[in-house]
Amino acid sequence: MNASRAAVxxxxxxxxxxxxxxxxxxxxxxxxxxxxxxxTQDRAVVEAQSALVEAxxxxxxxxxxxxxAAQVRRDPFSFAGARTPRPETVVAESATSEPTPASAPAPxxxxxxxxxxxxxxxxxxxxxxxxxxxxxxxxxLGSTVGSTVSGxxxxxxxxxxxxxxxxxxxxxxxxxxFR
Numbered sequence: 001m002n003a004s005r006a007a008v009x010x011x012x013x014x015x016x017x018x019x020x021x022x023x024x025x026x027x028x029x030x031x032x033x034x035x036x037x038x039x040t041q042d043r044a045v046v047e048a049q050s051a052l053v054e055a056x057x058x059x060x061x062x063x064x065x066x067x068x069a070a071q072v073r074r075d076p077f078s079f080a081g082a083r084t085p086r087p088e089t090v091v092a093e094s095a096t097s098e099p100t101p102a103s104a105p106a107p108x109x110x111x112x113x114x115x116x117x118x119x120x121x122x123x124x125x126x127x128x129x130x131x132x133x134x135x136x137x138x139x140x141l142g143s144t145v146g147s148t149v150s151g152x153x154x155x156x157x158x159x160x161x162x163x164x165x166x167x168x169x170x171x172x173x174x175x176x177x178f179r
Contacts (some may be wrong), residue, residue, distance in 0.1 A: 077114030077129070077178065109133055110149065112163055112176045126158040130176070139163065 113136070114129040130137045132150045139155045148154055149165060153174070157164040162177045 110153075110165070110174075110176055112178050115158070115160060126160075128155065128158055128163040130163065 109132070111131040112128060113131050116127045116129065118125050118127070125140060128139045130139055130149060137149055139149055139158075141155050141158050148168075152168055153165040154168060155163060156166045156173065162175050164173060164175045166173050
């Protein structure tokens, strides 16, 4: 075999190899498939729901105590430093008191609504603002006007947070605190 024939054979084999490689490579590379649109929408909805639940939990943790726990319990009619009894203690005090006899008329519903102070010269005059059967009564200590409550009680003592009443008949005493 001569040199020119060997060169033609080498070139021919190389051309066939290049042609086979080009033909095989063109068929193997296919475009990627598009994902199903319904699957991606469902996945997005699930991710949005979980993000919303997490954000709601974070907000609840950071908002602090509930509204009932955050309420301030104070009496606008009490004086500085005077503490009002909690409702539980008022109920406990009323539960331990002796029941009234059946023959005595029922005591009127008396609620201490507030306390006012005024000065008469150098003396301080306190006035209790009482609600007696849904009517306001101003009761002071030692004055003739307002010292009788509901025609059945006399004001015996006034403090910054309570009124002590004495029954006109029988002399029974009753102390009323702020509610």
